Amino acid sequence: MHQTVTRLTLVVTCAAGLTARVPVWAGAPVAEALAPVDPPGGTGPRDAEITTLTEGEQLLAQARRAYAEAATYRDDVTVTYESFSRDAGLLPAERSVSHVRFALRNPGDYRYERWPGDEVLRTAGGASLGGKVTVWVGDWGQAISAPARTPTDPEELSTHTWGTVTFDHPLAPSLLHLDRPDILSGLERVEDVRVEIVGNRECLRLGGHWSGASLMTGEPAPGAIWIDRRTFEVRRFGADVSQMYLASMLDAPGLAAAFERATLLIEFARAELNADLGDEVFAFNPPEGMRVLKAFDLAQATPLAVEPQDVEPGLAPGREPGIVPGRQRTLIGQSAPDFSGDALDGAPFDLRDLRGRIVVLDFWATWCSPCLAAMPSMRGLAERFEGKGVTFIGISLDASDARGAIRDVVARERLPYRQFHDADGAVSGSYRVSGIPCVVLIDRAGVVRFVHVGFGPSDGARLTAEIDAMLSGTDKGP
Numbered sequence: 001m002h003q004t005v006t007r008l009t010l011v012v013t014c015a016a017g018l019t020a021r022v023p024v025w026a027g028a029p030v031a032e033a034l035a036p037v038d039p040p041g042g043t044g045p046r047d048a049e050i051t052t053l054t055e056g057e058q059l060l061a062q063a064r065r066a067y068a069e070a071a072t073y074r075d076d077v078t079v080t081y082e083s084f085s086r087d088a089g090l091l092p093a094e095r096s097v098s099h100v101r102f103a104l105r106n107p108g109d110y111r112y113e114r115w116p117g118d119e120v121l122r123t124a125g126g127a128s129l130g131g132k133v134t135v136w137v138g139d140w141g142q143a144i145s146a147p148a149r150t151p152t153d154p155e156e157l158s159t160h161t162w163g164t165v166t167f168d169h170p171l172a173p174s175l176l177h178l179d180r181p182d183i184l185s186g187l188e189r190v191e192d193v194r195v196e197i198v199g200n201r202e203c204l205r206l207g208g209h210w211s212g213a214s215l216m217t218g219e220p221a222p223g224a225i226w227i228d229r230r231t232f233e234v235r236r237f238g239a240d241v242s243q244m245y246l247a248s249m250l251d252a253p254g255l256a257a258a259f260e261r262a263t264l265l266i267e268f269a270r271a272e273l274n275a276d277l278g279d280e281v282f283a284f285n286p287p288e289g290m291r292v293l294k295a296f297d298l299a300q301a302t303p304l305a306v307e308p309q310d311v312e313p314g315l316a317p318g319r320e321p322g323i324v325p326g327r328q329r330t331l332i333g334q335s336a337p338d339f340s341g342d343a344l345d346g347a348p349f350d351l352r353d354l355r356g357r358i359v360v361l362d363f364w365a366t367w368c369s370p371c372l373a374a375m376p377s378m379r380g381l382a383e384r385f386e387g388k389g390v391t392f393i394g395i396s397l398d399a400s401d402a403r404g405a406i407r408d409v410v411a412r413e414r415l416p417y418r419q420f421h422d423a424d425g426a427v428s429g430s431y432r433v434s435g436i437p438c439v440v441l442i443d444r445a446g447v448v449r450f451v452h453v454g455f456g457p458s459d460g461a462r463l464t465a466e467i468d469a470m471l472s473g474t475d476k477g478p
Contacts, residue, residue, distance in 0.1 A: 056193030066232040067174040074103040075271040087258035186214020198235045199367040219243035237266040337430035344419040359442040365397045371437040374455035375413040392417035
């Protein structure tokens, strides 16, 4: 599965939307989700349960309070910008995707990552964290660490990079108490409410208009926000941002005439308020080859060879199969990180017990449509190598309350291999997983030999060849 990706300052990914009750957009282009009265991300069908405006306004108030009072928070955010044209020859249609990962621990610790290439880390609380702001830029192959000047405002980060690294998270103002609106606080008035299922979560979809400042577009926009009825967490946001595009074409009437519309879709994977986040989440671990300096030196800037510039951010659908993020690529040739615990079926599991066997780790999630598309091939591989000294282990990255959904998918897809639920992200973190589906091949000595991110039509044959080579002892690694 392939999708062209362009780097933006605001972001996008694995769309999600497996549904149990109401059909929800599930990875189709944003255009397919756009109905005349629905912003992108809407279900389209009119048989979704309609509820009262009062209930919608109450949930919005509860969500705003929950984000403002959150002690901790983490998520993976994906944002899709898509434009449509009446004349592709004059004004080509565009689809741009990018990704951000964010973790926060009040009163001032946060980690912000943007793909490809940039990571921003701010640790401003506690003696063990040093009260520093750390910025590394993959495009430059450099990192700096300096004292944090303000308790919570991430805008100081741009001063260290001459404005080239900016902090763009659609809920940062609510979480960090910044004096500007965002997608949660920028809804001017709830105009319609309905119940919809997003990624196995029952949400209220609140429709209305958002201020231009809240979308960083400069122009007001109609849209909708999906809020979890139980946890008050934002799961999705969609808006029609056509006015922003048209405003940029005031001096080009021909282009404006060719332009049809533009949409924005933001998805929140594994969004979690008041998560259990330890110091290790905010620790600074520069990738291999990164130079740590007192100040950035652009005259000496050298992009890291291990950080491809054309890779879609993690947890995103349509990543070019075979392209591996730099930090994960450094695992190849190293001992596989050990992990242990109870498997999904309750049986104890320890990776060290599998020494002497080839191990295939399959990282996936119920909300990841490319992962689901790859499952028939993974099932076929597991059956092909049954009894040949090869062990397949599925590792789900779903949230802690999704065990039932995981079991449902495993049963429906008839996956014959053991599943491990990585709800806290410890295993995926140790394997530096930033995109799924992700397959890691480990040899009999416990050494990582191959890593694949994404899954395409030829990947089954490639994995078969690699496992066969490992079994025969002829593989030399990549």
